Amino acid sequence: MTPQEYNYLRDFLRSQSGLDLADDKRYLVEARLGPIARRAGIADLSALISALKLGGDVKLRTAVVEAMTTNESSFFRDRTPFDHYRNVIVPHFLEDRAMKREVKVWCAAASTGQEPYSLSIASREDGRLNGWRLNILATDLDETVIDRGKAGVYSQFEVQRGMPIQLLVKYFAQQGDMWELDTAIRNMVRWQKFNLLSSFAGLGRFDIIFCRNVLIYFDRQTKSEVLSRLADALEPDGYLVLGAAETVVGLSDRFEAQPNCRGLYRPLSRSAAGAQPAPPGLRTIGRVA
Ligand SMILES: C[S@@+](CC[C@H](N)C(=O)[O-])C[C@H]1O[C@@H](n2cnc3c(N)ncnc32)[C@H](O)[C@@H]1O
The missing domain is CATH 1.10.155.10 (Chemotaxis receptor methyltransferase CheR, N-terminal domain)
Incomplete structure (x- = not known):
């Protein structure tokens, strides 16, 4: 080469x-x-x-x-985001969506499903959103990992990485060397192939976006553009959760960090952020000639 x-x-x-x-x-x-x-x-x-x-x-x-692409993932990865989900995010929506009883979640680079399924299991275990419509959309660029995610079958090694034993026996059935996730938990997650470089227009708005461990692979400009579109895709009182090695600092003024909650952000209104409307030429997926 x-x-x-x-x-x-x-x-x-x-x-x-x-x-x-x-x-x-x-x-x-x-x-x-x-x-x-x-x-x-x-x-x-x-x-x-x-x-x-x-x-x-x-x-x-x-x-x-x-x-x-790097498809590395694990159940309850880094733990803290799932603590934020239970301790900060769910309590907020219990109050703010009490009438609607619906919460929309997007796992924007969901790989083989450990992240969206960790959220489904965390929600089930927590119980406070039982009886609510909890819509979890899991997307990824890579169709192979989506197929694996949809199947919900994991190796011993994969479940050992992060899935507590009491949750493993409660939500998985052992099939030889593999562990198959409970259908009810799988059915809480809807899958779609989606490239973060493309327009988010058709996806709708979300209360919570998990976009973890994917921005690290992008250059500065791409990170900024994706963050700007994530801000547009969040409800004004929504939450963005980034990976442990990711930040909005120096990349986007459309979010404010939540005090004492690493990796957790809320959108700022465009006027508060001082942001200009997205330029017409905002770069989305293209071909190399
Ligand atoms: C390292 S995994 C992260 C999985 C999960 N979010 C986590 O933190 O455990 C990164 C995922 O991002 C996906 N990805 C990479 N570029 C993407 C893009 N442009 N649009 C959507 N997904 C992308 C990869 O296919 C891969 O599955």
Whole structure:
């Protein structure tokens, strides 16, 4: 792979998924795209990049983008966001949605489902929203992880990472080496393929958005643009939950951090944020020529 080919691949990935591939990730590209080339009967990475340049093979383009995403997840990951959910977010909506009895949640990069299902289980266990309409939308760019999420079947290793034993036996059934999630918990989550670089217009508004451990892969501009659209997709009294290594600081003035609640933000009104309306040319998903 020549430096020009590597640069083409970087531009391609940035335009398709937002991934900001650093200069020193050639080993990662080779490890992840080598098998894609072999499976497609393509001789090497140079030939794979030439095929991408031709642009016609949607399956190949998708396989390349999906192979380069990191799908790492775990149940109740980092714990704190789920404490915020129980101690701050649910109490707020118990009061503020008492008439409507409906809460809309979006897990915006849900990978294989551990995050939305942790929320469903946390809600069930908490019990205060029982009898309410709790709509959880789980989206991801990668159809392979969505299929796994929909199936709700996890390995011993995956459930051991974060699922407390008493919840494991309560909400999962063992099938050989695997653990299958209870249908009622699975049915609380609706799945949709969705790219965060595309327009959010069709998704509606949410009370709570979990967007964790995906912005870290984007460049500054993409982070800012996605955060701005997340602000628009939140109800004015909604909550945004980011990952442990993510922040809005220096990227968006559309949110205020919640005191003593790391990773938890609320939207500011446009006038309070001093924000201009979104520019007409706001960058959304595009193709590399
Ligand atoms: C590291 S996982 C995070 C999963 C979960 N949110 C968590 O924190 O455990 C990142 C996920 O973001 C998805 N992703 C990457 N780029 C995306 C994009 N542009 N739009 C939507 N999802 C994307 C990947 O497919 C991957 O499943």
